[in-house]
Amino acid sequence: MKTIAFVGSNSSKSINKQLALSLIKNKEVEFIDIQNWNVPMYSEDIQINEGFPEAIVSLASEISDASNIIIAVNEHNSNVSAFMKNILDWLSRHSKKIFAEKKILVLSTSNGQRGGLSANEFTVGFCSRNGAETVEGFTFPAFSENFDIENQVISNLEKKKQFETIISNFINK
Template identity: 45%
Template sequence: MSFILAFAGSNSSASINFELVKYTCSLIGTEEVRLMNMSNCPFPMYSMDYEKEHGYSNALNEFKRDIQFSKGVIISVNEHNSYPSAYFKNLLDWLSRLDRDFIRDKKVLLMATSPGKRGGIGALEVSSALLKRFGAHIVGTFSLPQFKENFDAYKGIVDADLAQAHQNLLKDFLKVID
């Protein structure tokens, strides 16, 4: 059975990007969605020495399989100093060492949010380029600025224009993966 894989590029237990992914998944009607909470998925910092000594974890192999068997992937990346977090970059490093084509031809909806006015746009741009390098097909990107002002845990995205842009992008993504 086909499914959509969804996760945030953050391993924080209080990730606002995970909140955005969770909300996005709640808007998906009949599709099966596998929502991954990456705070439950610790990966050691990548190094060639560590790879030689320990190889690849079962969790990493399972995560790669989930990506490859999914019909599409939804990711919301967090931003540290205008770049994706070290956790997300580390995850991509591990996945690309395991299989350079880990996301080849996979349809991806890429999002970011942050407390600031730029909404993680720097991390979004860098992550888009990185994922494309590994063969991902970025269907679209969405930035939610000022998370605390524009998102409510019960209502979702409260700014009408941002909510509409998000819904349109999700609709386009769902059309492309069917």
């Protein structure tokens, strides 16, 4: 069973990427770094005239080959970032049921108490509507208070245990 992970942020200081990498470290998870992808804003005209961007074709292939997918999603203004929404738009046009028969774990964090809940809920719904077998969503609130940036680990021991259990159970299902 192949597990892949990617983060829906194009920020060089993405706290969602930091969280995701800390959780999958030393686990059999392939991380796909999409942070620097230069994918055009989705347009039906671009799709018809130029086809799908190579990065989207590659990611769709990775998704197709995986059984489990971990998506860390960031939140901008109570929604997914434009970067992530664009990636999801392209993926869903590439294959109507891009997540068919996949197990999905959606993680999100923010410095607020909701931990990116709105973006998390959007992504969980999107994955469900696009064929995911099961989708679980987990939020990590107050990132700056609960994460040791210098050592790249969850510093809140209760949350660390909770998230390590979630990740291990997800990967080993």
